[in-house]
Amino acid sequence: MYCKKIHALINSYIDGELPGKLKEEIRLHLESCPGCKQLEQDLRALVIKPLKESSLKEPPADLWFKIKAAIEKPGPLTSFVDQIIAGINIVFPLRKPVLAFAATVLITVIAIVLAIGIPYNSRETTAMDLAEQAEFIYSLDDAASVYSGNGFGLGTAIEEFLL
């Protein structure tokens, strides 16, 4: 086995992350190659050992109290939003909150539409609209007559035809 291949696999070898046959091949190579053996020893002593020997660090003693305080006293907005989300989750026990929210919005829109009715659906509203539109067209006609009567016309054939 070439030294270059050993260099590529030496970390996995040290970490015990190689299959048995390959591990044995590397072990035999290390016994016969001083350069590769030195690399293995250096990695173990200068890089891995200091990290492995570093002790577990404990967080500051007051950290738990900070976390507990943050849990027990959420901000008013967060609390309100959380309550809404919790309510939605009870009604729609969907795994994705987005889907639950979308379902809620959809149902709310349908409920509003059913409660107040679709706009322009009543006969009174339609009749009012038609009257307003007729009034508007009539006013346009008036304006056109005024302009043409006071010499504002352009003298075109279409104007003559219409007026």
Add this chain to the structure above:
Amino acid sequence: MQEIPKDTLTLAQQGDIRAFEDIYRTSSGFVYTLALRVTNNRQDAEEVAQDVFLKVYKNIRKFRFESTFKTWIYRITTNTAINAAIRRGRRAMREIEYNDNIQHTHGYEPQQEKIEKDEKEQIIKSMLETLNPKQRSCLVLRDIEGLSYEEISRTLKININTVRSRLKRARESLLALRKKGVIKNVL
């Protein structure tokens, strides 16, 4: 880190604050150490640890035992710590140093032992400082937390070959620096 019993997790999922405190007591040292080593900054590590436990509390109901709790909390910690380290890197602020021997040593400690401990701590800090946060997290999960390549792969959600290559590059780079004497050799 030892696994949290399923009963404790279930109680915490039901909102039992004592069960959540048990989870905190069992895992806080590991979470804080991982956060400290990835951010390489004591103040950031404390903020990350606090953030991690708040995320765990908020999302524990969504934990469905599909992975181990250890993998889940390590994943949250690593992601939060990497983001904090990247933010700090962008700000390029390194004025806040940590000294755990001052902050967290309890009781009497012989002077010589303390000096050696300080030196070792300084070496680890200097070593980790030369790596990027992603390499750092791989190295810390392997050499400090003792995870297997497979566990690191699941925790970081990366391919196992990426784990291999990150560890290889990180260690080669550290070895080169230590041989050049850039990082002090006292061990």
